[in-house]
Amino acid sequence: MYTERASRLPGAVVWRRTIEDPVVRPVLPDGCMDLLWNEGRLLVAGPDTQAYVPQGGPRHWAGVRFYPGTAPAFLGVPAHELRDRRVELADLWPATEVRRLRGRIEAAADPMTALEDVALQRAADTDPPDPLLLRVVAALDTGRPVAATADELGLSARQLHRRALVAFGYGPKTLARVLRLQRALALARDGVPLAETAVRAGFADQAHLARDVRELAGMPLSQLLGR
Template structure:
């Protein structure tokens, strides 16, 4: 069904970051009232989320785990009044919390009822309580509801160093530098990255480059400048990566993104 814009559509929400928390990176909440269905896409951002969808009455409509993405994922919002709450995890936390092979979660949205299985009750209850606290607004948001889950998350200083280095310097040689700094081979580093995120360091670099270019873009900047600032080899390299990740070149991507009525502004809130 083709989507149309309606004058009475309402979208609002908040995004609270926890930069120093060992497990939770952010909690976001997005409420929307739509008269008609709308199609969009969720872009890769090197994060994974537990996402609850609540009805206007506060009932849970759906609950999923969104794994790490390497390409944009389609999303269709249905008519009605819904609120989405996402609990965004630190890179090393997801694998140890859900006990699943993260490679099986890449580019997928998995129902929590199927993913958690025998540990469903305890983890589900904690996630639901935290999500419901977010429904009341950012002032009522409490991570204390998740405290029972924190003990099972295994710290991994190597992966912390990897993600921080790749995010701040999205260049290929960073992989070798981080491996050398931590006293590991590149092979070991890649294995640890796959275990934690389902992605190789090179795949993470590609995502971080895309996210970096998206954040650095300003009207009037040349794409050659943007490519250099984003860590791409050149403008052609950036164009190829944008086509691979979001299905369009930078010129079309930013033209559409910067439209006043662009629905992508809604998803800027959670990425």
């Protein structure tokens, strides 16, 4: 069972998941990073470039999913250092602080809300994310070309790539592909025919959509939609 809601932290989502189904469902790239609680552990999920397949283990999870580009300021770590990784929070923050936070979450009636409170408190004590990078996400999520996005923001292609690595974990072209995939999946799950989905999401055609889904999700589109 999976549930989520909008967080009190701007742009973020808080979620919980209880794994009851023996069928393992992949976590797809979405441009985001998550702070995770997992039955006594605190972890960070870095930005994915391919589908991540959980490997069994504890059944109860809670998380704060940060809006793309906002987690590095919160964590104090460049996103590219966490790309395609799940790491213990104690590897990033002082172990004594992580133990204190873990105890606070374990004592709470609702780990999801307690984890959100930790994120809110930490965010209040750190500098806000660069607003320019939020504009990058907004532009690319409308299908704006990377080169045009850089020009409109007054950046060279190299400057945009360097800043994107820190904020998103990968370059702007990869971020654009990931956001395009998510747009397509949202349309397809709403029942939009696949040929129309491809055009509306920004793909050249349905075959282009199918190739990107297989590369990023690790399975054919029909199988992914069936899940």
